[in-house]
Amino acid sequence: AMEDVSAKFVSQKISRTRWRPLPAAALQPPDIFATGSWDNEDNRISIWSAGDLGNAGLNGEYHGEPHLLCDIQHNGDVMDMQFLDQERIVVASSTGTVTIFRHHQNNQTLSANHRWEKAHYHVDQDTSCGGAACTGVVCNNPEIVTVGEDGRINLFRADQKDAVRTIDNADSSTLHAVTFLRTTEILTVNSIGQLKIWDLRQQRNEPSQIFSLAGDRVPLHCVDRHPNQQHIVATGGQDGMLSIWDIRQGTMPVSLLNAHEAEMWEVHFHPSDPDHLFTCSEDGSLWHWDTSTNVSEKPSFLHQGGRSTAYLSHSTINQSVVSAWLSNDPTKDRMEITNLIPNQTLSVNSLDVLGPCLVYGTDAEAIYVNRQLFA
């Protein structure tokens, strides 16, 4: 419900929002998140606290707005951002530089921990200009993979100065996003509607598999893999379409779902509850896709009490419903779609979900936190 959402105007356009990962076995919902800005004269990485849980009222309703813990200047637009661990964030810049920032939690400061200058570049890495925007980053501590407008793929290790591996000209068009498929394999999407699998163990500088949209090669902007069923992949395109792919079979998406009216900037399966999926778009909407089976079953787990139970108890249900993403006509079957932001006008550039919490950021210079996603 909208009244559970707290908003804050932050005087900078937000390009990325990310929850800090929870330590293993944590029962508390997430509290700390990071944001990155774009298109400012002075761009920043900021760490926020979603708010003091002590403020929660008797009925569990939540008051208060996010407050800033610390921030640091960032050179160029923040194109993508990912937590490496509890303390470190990897940031992709429009200048082509990739930086690891460290969040010192004891004195609430941020510092640049390591920097790969112009990891992405056009023509010549050493010239003064010529950096190419790094469009995507994904981490699997200690490994970091980045992609960029230069069609290059870099594999870094957090503790090593030089790239472990670089695939120059991996793609002739712009690579828009990257994610891990398995520990040694990555998925990339590009501006001519292709989804590619790269096996980083192979020395060949070519993808091991190429999937592609039929018809007009609509650019793909984002990609996420199902957390439990690794063969299920979701991508979002320039036309706002959500595509679901089964990478075990065929070269085309299993289903194409009409969604947003403009670019889909991010798609995320809920990490612990993957029958829920979230997408956001340039058209200013944020959609919640819910395949959690029949309506009759729903109230039983939704009213089990506190927030934490609602999301912990879910892992058992996953197996039975996961195929919903692959059924031939998911719209007809059992998908409930809700737009979480009616009347928004400017782009929602980023979202992140963790536990019962959603955080998103917009071009209207505001960040929003919803702490009761499933209420």
Place this chain on the structure above:
Amino acid sequence: AGAPLTDTVLPQVVPGADSSARQLCFAWGPAEVLVCETLFGRSGGSRSRCLAGAAAWALTDSVAGTEDGAPSSSRVFVVRRDQDIYIQTLRKLFNESHGIFMGLQRSEEELAGKSRKTQLVQVSKNYRSVIRACMEDMHQAAVSTRDPALQGQYSTQVSILSAMELIWNLCEILFVEAATAGPLLLRLLDWVRLHVCDVDSMVREVLSSESPSKHKLFWNVVDVFVLQGRMDEARHLLSKEASANPTSMNMYKILDDLMKKMPVPSLSNTQTLTELELKWQHWHEECQRYLQDGTFASNPHMESICKILLGDEDAILEKKELMTTWYHFLVTRLLYSHPTVKPMELRFYAQSSMDLFLGGESSPEPLDMILMAAFEFEMHQVIKECSIVLSNWWFFFHLTDLLDHCKLLQSHNLFLMHVIISGYLLFFFCFGSNMREFLLLEYASGLFSHHSLWQLGVDYFDHCPEYGRVYLELHIERIPLSTEQKALKVLRICEQRQMHEQVRSICKIMAMKALRNNRLGSALSWSIRAKDAAFATLISDRFLKDYCERGCFSDLDLIDNLGPSMLLSDRLTFLGKYREFHRLYGEKRFPEAARLLLTLMTAHIAPCSFWMTLLTDALPLLEQKEVIFSAEQTYELMRCLEDLTAGNPDKQKFQDDDIETTKVEMLRLALARNLARVIVKEGTVEGS
């Protein structure tokens, strides 16, 4: 609250521009003005004049706020018009009010009558709450900073925002809600209570003291409550004093009773104005009686309160310091002498209240003039006066827009207005277009001049019926396209509005950039997006040239996946098909490869310049162990070769160039040999 406004009244002088020695000339930009010195000397009294579109603007010879000046004898100055958008905290104001503005445009005409009015009042309140939120942030910033200069800047902004809110609130009561006699007074009381905060700290101090009635400011606080019509609070305080003075208990009781019985207008329709007036008359007479029989004579404080209740102007004016402003005086006066004041009567009371309050000691300040204009229901005057003192387009544009939605500005389609904005004196005639449109264009242009607020400007231009589109087209092309992502956002804006020219130009810029960076694949996808056939051809040629030089294709992933976009340009089609030939050849599907190769020439898909390469590609096929080209196909190949050598106007080239000659000879030989083989083969097949 009026004081700081005077500081913002300009003009100022552009530092370094010597207008006394030289004439200056101007060029108007969307949000900035270029000022440069001319070679002409100054001839007495003449003024620079320039024409722009439908509006004629004359300029005073001094302007405000500079950015930089080049150190040459003839200098150019960039003058920024609206500095406010560069204040970090105010970005909240721009962003949040954008959402409200969009909601207001959407709500258009949905509702009628009373519910429409409720809706508009709500919108007005939303705008005000944004101003207040900004004020709080700004105040926080002022408190937390240690830099005195910054602190001063923040405090100035707080005062400006607070004045804006004060004016807006009054406009909301008078114009948007258009409160009628009765409720009008209640609204004005709320307005005064909300904005006269100078006495708040005193009230807090007294109330929090151990025994308020002993405090030296006790009676001041009681007076404040009475002056603001906060009867319950006043009575509560008085009861404390009463219990401490049992001797004068009776006196307190009477005053308390008078205050309790005072009739006030109600918001509901349960009592008519006549009923109220009647009750009020009775009550008034009762107060009069007590005053005359000297009931309060022993206590000057209570006597003065009773006089106030009777609306005694002198008694009220004695409390000048507690009211701090003439408009507080006005409202108190209305409360105790004309509680059923009608909107149209306000102007008389307002004028006389101001005269009485200022008493010739000080002259009215700009803020006073604005409020006075509002009380006089001179809406255009309000907007004009605001534009003179507030260097902020945000305020008077959004207010004007709201008033326009209240259908209050529509009869004024033709008018002459002069405004000073950040120190420029502008005279503008608006023919046919209205004030809302003019202000909208200016406000949106200001947003577009900002590094990151430009996105908000787009929606504002959309709601500008006459020139919005043209302005948007001009502005959008100037947005720097630093990344592809930003370009995509700009492109989306243009595509949604069918701005084909701008779509083409953005894609072309991006394609050129990609081409410069040797990213042929990206370049091609940009020209495909713009459906720019000419550019697709150019890029295809680059691919083919690369192929000829290197003997292999780059960017196979793209060329192999052109799909329907291949049809965009002939050259692109050829590129795709030619690549297909290579694939077939690589897969050893020779007959299909041969057929495709021939079609490329006979169907004139391949450019003539490329035929030699194609024919050379045919060589290995001709040399295969198995015969691939049929007799007919071989004849066609031969014809192609002869067409090429004969039809080429540049015949010399073939004769001069040894390699070319050798190639042609080799081809002829290979074709002849193939023909021989195929005749034998086809003869054998037919014969058997």
